[in-house]
Amino acid sequence: MQLIESLVKALNVKAINTEASPRTAPFVRQALTLSLLLLTILFGTINFASQAEARYASIVMDSRTGQVLFARNADKKLYPASLTKIMTLYMTFEALKTGKLKLDQRLPVSARAAGQTPTKLGLKRGSTISVRDAMFGLITKSANDAATVLAEAMAPTEAAFARDMTEKARKLGMSRTSFRNASGLPNRRQKSTARDMAILGAAIIHDFPGYYDYLSLQKFDYKGHTYKNHNNLLGKYSGADGIKTGYIRASGFNLVASAKRGGNRLIGVVFGGRTAKSRDRHMTKLLDRGFEKMDTIRPFTIPLPSQRPPQIALGSPHTNTGSSKPVAVASAAVTKEPVVAKVSAPTPPPSPQIDSDGNWGIQIGAFSRPGRARDLLDMASNRISNLLTDTRYHIQKVVHKGTPVYRAQMLGFDENSARKACQSLMRQSMSCFIVTPDNGNLMRVAQN
Template sequence: MINKALLSTLALILLAITLFPGDTLARYASVVMDSRTGQVIYSRNADKKLYPASLTKIMTLYMTFEALDRGQLRFDQMLVVSKRAEGQAPTKLGLKRGGRISVRDAVFGLITKSANDAATVLAEAMAPTEAAFARKMTEKARKLGMQRTSFRNASGLPNRRQKSTARDMAILGAAMIHDFPHYYNYLSLQKFDYKGKAYKNHNNLLGKYKGADGIKTGYIRASGFNLVASAKRGRNRLIGVVFGGRSAKSRDRHMKKLLDKGFTKIETIYPTTIPTPTTRPLRIALGTSHKSKPAVQIARSNIDTPGTVAAIKKTAIGEGTWGIQVGAFSRADKARSQLNKANRLSNGLLDNGQFNIQRVTQNGTAIYRAQMVGFNEQGARNLCKALERKSMTCFVVSAGTGNLVRVADRN
């Protein structure tokens, strides 16, 4: 008897054939991935090299956010428009040579209008030429694990050597979410006003599909209609990728079907209500955070209020047997990277904690849980709340058992 999983897969393949007929099917590919672990839930032609079109701009945005974090760029910084930027083909903001645009407006122009002229302006702000920037984009792709991607420009305009895959774009989407949670919310921007014109986001899933909050569309004639989308329901987040849509509407319908099937499946793997493990997972201690300092007794003050750095540090000092978890990943180095990021976002709240990466096996796949331990219960809860205010997912890890506890369970 054919099982339900096989029937679901066959149904998705038939849907793809219906929505992507003839020549369009030859450029079709899709992936649904769990953003936390990198586990692929569904794929079709996942490693086929295709034209990414404006999905390329996800990497341009990734590198812009990286430059903002290290101080190379500022949001209010004004950038000069070059002749090359002015000459980019539509879609664009209509920037003129010698004019100026802020980094913020250029970023928002990429996200909403998918502006090719703004992409070139940003590229030339981060490298001597757009071609040099594209080489850096490809280098970054390799570091992120995008092994079959090559970039030739910052916009995704046609270039026969600019290729990527559905799997690689899913990896990039997940990296954007996990590496820049403090900027990711910009990718849900539905409208951008610039010089008297309103530009609507091309991602039609925003506001129309439950949990959808990014990321980017793309289209050139050689690629068809592409989309990388992310949606979050409960504590589960999926990245969906579709290459080769015949139209924006058919691509969007197909993406919704893929994500629906993905959420149905992931709920059986990671249910929203987290079950209590019967045994504590193997612990892998990988050292202290990069800002670790000896425990410091904070002087009591009657001006400390809940939510201040001093107040949260006070509550975190205690038995030291509780912790927090800020993600689960397919690789230990990704877990470490997320812990470093949490430490940066905490403004010193995690200085007294210790990294603890737990390796667990689920359905034969190794997953590494990114945890910081060494707090008391109330301190761990307050730390999670502080991180969630910075748009980082966080769970409390209970003393002794290592079980996850929802922050909302108790105050």
């Protein structure tokens, strides 16, 4: 602006000093005015472009390993807008899983919830809405009133819930994120990064596979209105099945998207799109490049069950060393020199040595702690107890770049019973792969 003001002064001086006849003077002034207008447009365009770049960030990540394929400004703190609702959904899914909430449970609508600004469902103070409908309204319409209703069902106030959201973010490894509300409405202290949002996207997919399908909902009917999902990649981009859009004026158009092709699932994040359409086109290009790169860097892998990616794969240590959250590794280099640690479990009881017909097993996950591996083995054994005979637990320790990872396996199956066990677990939303421990090979039987 200072440069434009200087130019204005220079043009005025030029106009004064111009020895123009009264007949030509108006044309001189018109030419000077037009020049000034063009300069203003030019510098305004440059300023707009610099502002757009200032709020732009992107990342594409392999959701299974946490490997970053592309990134730009990925650690820059920006406004997440309605991407905030991904964490609200994460905590809602967690509450459903633990029994704190039920899908058909009716939740009261407070004055604060009813008073939220659009977009919203138009909920009335004193009315109620089911957890299911509140979630669907949040997913499709990005309803701010529904977000507040859910927040107040899980905490005394929305502000308290936001503190819980921030604490959960730290546990997931989102080290540069702070939440101030459940909806993403403007708040100058509510910031996140593209990398943190990619971590959150991967976490909600892998921690709640039974609920993640809700995020592919393309439309929602509620009280005579049909609300279409703002995520336009659904049904249009091959393999796209979630997650969430976001927009406020300060952020531009944001998107966290997930797409799966074959055994590969990518998480893409874009902050600061100029329009929804340009953001979607850009995301499409990023994901296309990501899948092309996956085809070159992973021509083969040792397939492991899909779990939330380890922070070591994201280039930073886990922020909560005491966390019992699962960690997965999917690199062929991991198994070069495995160290095996057998852990007996309370159930089922230990069995005799496996004969040649019982040298098949199943693997249900790879985790950062042996205790977590043991817990998941207990859960799996309870779910398929009718299929267990002479089986035993086997927790295999492997070391990747100095970090131990524990594979949770059950051994003692024949091929047919191993397949049946995996199929049963997958129907119950648990990951499962067949393993032949005598030679260490893993056979993929599921694409999660």
